[in-house]
Structures are given as C-alpha cells and as structure tokens.
Amino acid sequence: MAETLILILSFLILLILGVPIAFSIGISASIVLAMEINNGIALATIAQRLITGLDSFSLLAIPFFILAGQIMNKGGIANRLIDFARIFVGIIPGGLLYVNIIANMLFGAISGSAVAATSAIGGFMLPKMKKQGYPEDLSAAVNIASSTIGLVIPPSNILIIYSLASGGVSITALFVAGYIPGILMGLSLMIIGVILAKKRGLPSFKAPSFSEAFSAFFSAVPSILLLIIVMGGIIGGIFTPTEASAIAVVHALFLSMWIYKEVKIRDLGQIFLDTVKTTSLVLFLVSTSVAMSWVLSYENIPQSLSDSLISLSSNKYVILLIINLILLLFGIFMDMTPAVLIFTPIFLPVVTNLGVDPIHFGIIMVMNLCIGLCTPPVGSVLFVGLSVSKVSLSKVMPSLILLYIALVVVLLLVTFIPELSLWLPSFLPS
Amino acid sequence: MNKINEVIKKGLIVILIGLLCLLLITVLWQVFSRFILHSPSSFTDEFSRYLLIWLSFLGSAYLVTLQEHIAITILSDKLDRKHYVILKYSVILVFSVLVMIIGGFSLVKTMLEMNQLSSALQLQVGWVYIVLPISGILISIFSLNNISQAWKGAKT
Numbered sequence: 253m254a255e256t257l258i259l260i261l262s263f264l265i266l267l268i269l270g271v272p273i274a275f276s277i278g279i280s281a282s283i284v285l286a287m288e289i290n291n292g293i294a295l296a297t298i299a300q301r302l303i304t305g306l307d308s309f310s311l312l313a314i315p316f317f318i319l320a321g322q323i324m325n326k327g328g329i330a331n332r333l334i335d336f337a338r339i340f341v342g343i344i345p346g347g348l349l350y351v352n353i354i355a356n357m358l359f360g361a362i363s364g365s366a367v368a369a370t371s372a373i374g375g376f377m378l379p380k381m382k383k384q385g386y387p388e389d390l391s392a393a394v395n396i397a398s399s400t401i402g403l404v405i406p407p408s409n410i411l412i413i414y415s416l417a418s419g420g421v422s423i424t425a426l427f428v429a430g431y432i433p434g435i436l437m438g439l440s441l442m443i444i445g446v447i448l449a450k451k452r453g454l455p456s457f458k459a460p461s462f463s464e465a466f467s468a469f470f471s472a473v474p475s476i477l478l479l480i481i482v483m484g485g486i487i488g489g490i491f492t493p494t495e496a497s498a499i500a501v502v503h504a505l506f507l508s509m510w511i512y513k514e515v516k517i518r519d520l521g522q523i524f525l526d527t528v529k530t531t532s533l534v535l536f537l538v539s540t541s542v543a544m545s546w547v548l549s550y551e552n553i554p555q556s557l558s559d560s561l562i563s564l565s566s567n568k569y570v571i572l573l574i575i576n577l578i579l580l581l582f583g584i585f586m587d588m589t590p591a592v593l594i595f596t597p598i599f600l601p602v603v604t605n606l607g608v609d610p611i612h613f614g615i616i617m618v619m620n621l622c623i624g625l626c627t628p629p630v631g632s633v634l635f636v637g638l639s640v641s642k643v644s645l646s647k648v649m650p651s652l653i654l655l656y657i658a659l660v661v662v663l664l665l666v667t668f669i670p671e672l673s674l675w676l677p678s679f680l681p682s
Numbered sequence: 683m684n685k686i687n688e689v690i691k692k693g694l695i696v697i698l699i700g701l702l703c704l705l706l707i708t709v710l711w712q713v714f715s716r717f718i719l720h721s722p723s724s725f726t727d728e729f730s731r732y733l734l735i736w737l738s739f740l741g742s743a744y745l746v747t748l749q750e751h752i753a754i755t756i757l758s759d760k761l762d763r764k765h766y767v768i769l770k771y772s773v774i775l776v777f778s779v780l781v782m783i784i785g786g787f788s789l790v791k792t793m794l795e796m797n798q799l800s801s802a803l804q805l806q807v808g809w810v811y812i813v814l815p816i817s818g819i820l821i822s823i824f825s826l827n828n829i830s831q832a833w834k835g836a837k838t
Contacts, residue, residue: 296789299782303811495712528699529748529750531702535741585754
C-alpha cells in the first residue's frame, strides 16, 4: 500500500512540476522499484523494460501510419475531404457543422492524429463558417469534439497500443470493431448540431452544381482509397497491419507526389523528421508506460485493485460503469497512451472474468479516453482547437458541454450494447 | 557547450531520417519478398523491430534538445521560465544518468556476458540494447545544455 501511495504521489508531483509525462512515469516507476530491491538491479531492470516494451512488430505500424498521415496532410488532403463532405451535407441548414464533423472523421482516420485533424480541418473550416455567419463558439466546439472520432475509426494507432497492452487481442478485430462506434459518435454530434443550428437559425450552403460535385468527389476519392486499401488488405488477411501501414506510405507518396503534385522531393526530409518526432514522442511514452506497468504488476497492485473492484459488485454492467467513471476522471488529467498501457492490465482481467469481450472493452476504453482529450485542464485536442479558433475556453464551454453529453451517451450505448462493437468483427474469418 | 550541442543535433537528424528510411525499406522488402518472390524474408521482422527501438530512443533524445516532450503546464506556466527549465532538465538528467546510462550499461554488460544472440540475425542482443545508454548520454548532454542556456539567458 505504501508503494502505491509513493507511486501515485511522486508521479503527480513530477507531473504538476511540468516534467514531461514520459519521464514522470519512468522516474516514479524507478523510485518504487528501487525501494523494493537492490538499487543496481532495479536500474538495470527498468532499463530492460524500457527496451523490451518497444520490441514488437505491431508497434511498427505506428511510425508508418504517422508518416502516411503527414504526407497526405502536406499533400492538401484537408481541403479535398472538406469539399467531398460538402457534396453530401452542405445543403442542410447548419451544413458546415456536419461538413466539419465528417471531414474530421475522415481526416482523423487517414492521418491517425486527432490534433492534426483539429488544426488542419479546423484551419480551413473555421474561417469559412465565420464568413457564413456561424457563431464562433459553436463551430470551435464542434471542430474540437469531432476531431477525436478518427481515433476510433480504423486504422488507429491507439487501438494498436491497446492490442499490445492487452497481450495480443487481434488488431484486425479491434479495427473492424471501431467502425460502428465511431460513426455513432459522429452522428451524435450531428444531432446536437441540428438542434443548435435550428435554434440559432444557421444558414445552409448553396447546393453545388453537378460538375462541382463531380470534381470534388473524384479529387477526394484517391485519398479515401487509402482507407480502403489499408483496411481491405488487413480484413482480407492479405497484409498484417504493419505491412498495410507501409503500403499506406507508398500510396500516400504516390498520390501526393505524382497525382496531386503538392509534395516535392525536397519536402520529404522535413516530413520524415516530423514523423520521427511524433513517433518517438508516442513510443517513448509507450516505453516508460510498459516499465511502469511491469512495476505495478511486480508490486501486485493490479491484483489488489481488481479485488477491490470485484468486491464492489459482481454485475458486469455495474463494474463497466465504475471503470468508465474512473477512466473519464483519469482521462481528464492523463494522456491517452499511458492511460491505455497502465489501465488495461488492471481492468482487463476483471472484466474478462465477468464475461466482457476484450475487443468490446478496448473500444470502450479508447472512446472514453477520446472524451478526455477534449476536456480541460490538459486535453491536447481542446487546446489546439482553441488556438486554431482563437476563441476562449469559457466561451466554447457551454456548447462543448452539450457535445460531451452526446459523446457520453454514445459511450454508454457502446458499453451496454456489446453488439455495437462485436457485430462487425463477427464476420471476420477466424 | 552550445556548439557541441548543435553538431550532435545535426548528426542526429541525419541518423534519424536514415533510420526511418531504412525501416520503411525493410518492411516493404518483407511485403515484396512474400508477394513477388514468394519466399518470405526471415530477417526483416527482427531487423525492423530493432530499428524501431533505435529510432524511438534516439528520437526521444532529439525531442529533449528541441524541448518538445509533452508535459502538463498548468503550474509551470506560473513559474518563471528560467527556474522551470532548470528544474525540469535536472530531473530528466537524473533519470537519464541513473536509469538510461548506469542501468543501461549494466544491462548491456549482462547481455554480452550471457552471450545472448538474436534468433534470426544471430546478433549480440547487447549491441542492440546499447542504444539506451547512448541515448542516455545524448539526453544528458542536451539537458545540461538546456540548463546552461536557461542559466545564461537569465544573466544577460
């Protein structure tokens, strides 16, 4: 018990002092282990966990999905996706809100980054909406809340990390399971959008002419094809997710350099370097979080937490509800990657004992932590979204709260109706 | 100090971009050898995993010199910048020296003594793991530089 307390306290103190999250995790794990065993051995053990935590072929998909996303982003994909979405929903009153939501879902799925979606799609959409007389707080809130949906819609790096943390739940099944919950998240935000648009009398966009629609459609199709090639290859069992991610890079390079012609050879150095930065940011977090998770299990902390959870109730829905509350609370303060790596080994054994499918639980966890990305005080997506829109936090909050409620309702639906995540994967060949 | 820092940083950029390119080529070779040559390559799986380990640790050293590791800044925004930077990088310095350098070297030494070979490439695993102390040294140098820059910045 003393160890648990020291672990949590040292982590929180380091975090509040502004020590980078990855280092805070690594340091508090080292402190706790050094209290237990010989210091020299403790240091070498942590060192070993740091390295072995990254020794996984499926983690390799992460740098490639990031790279493909960076290339597509430089290749001007944001504008194409916006024009594409406009063909379908632009003429409904408040249409630009739905354009923003759909473009964010597609961009997030393709680029794998919620922060990139907020700034890239928001950067184009927010000025457009302002010009059309949309209230700034509403458009900023919609842009923020919708940009995390791409993390649930495959391919998704965070689901790869969950697969690692869970000890090998099929990435393919997790990917496929994300479609319906992701689309429901989008729909729920659109419903709030419709209500607010009606209340505030938002204008619709004029219908595009047939030729405009035609060219917008075919300009975006090659980008969307990336999702189809990657997911088709994975679902069909042709590629592993890692191989598919490398194919995605080739597709993105081909598209941006030869078809769209917006990326030049000389841009590649910067794109590669940016990819290295994002990759090592995530993977160093994975590395220290895996070390932390090992120390936790060495101290038997997951076991004692599981026991106290089970003692609260043996009803799986009650337990899932409690876990959701805990995750929502931690998601407010914690980044997604360490949260998945640290909490999965704690909660997964409890829920699988009660008969919850690990795929279902992965989707619940990721959806839940997505909400944390757009809440104060530390949500990265929230702050990027605010700086893109130049609207203050207090101004977006009223609209944002409505959108949080919508997302939480979907989270509860996905929690209590397992079929929403498990129906599609049931068609996969086993 | 700052000059050495800049030289290392430039070298590191070249190595990191090279590693990512090599990683991409390796995985594409795996796809190519399986589909076109119909003889799946045996070394690519292991080699690419080791490349990723090198990329991640050297990349996180690079992030230290850029000061771009993500942190929570609610309280530190209120601290003055000089003291915040000195505090933050002193903590990182302690971690990199103790865990990454000392812990890392003793791990490498053990691995080499045990003569542990990797399964496909028959490589000494110790040499793969040496990236940890190397990154530790880089992180220490970069942290010291960040500290000294912050120190000087406040003096002038």
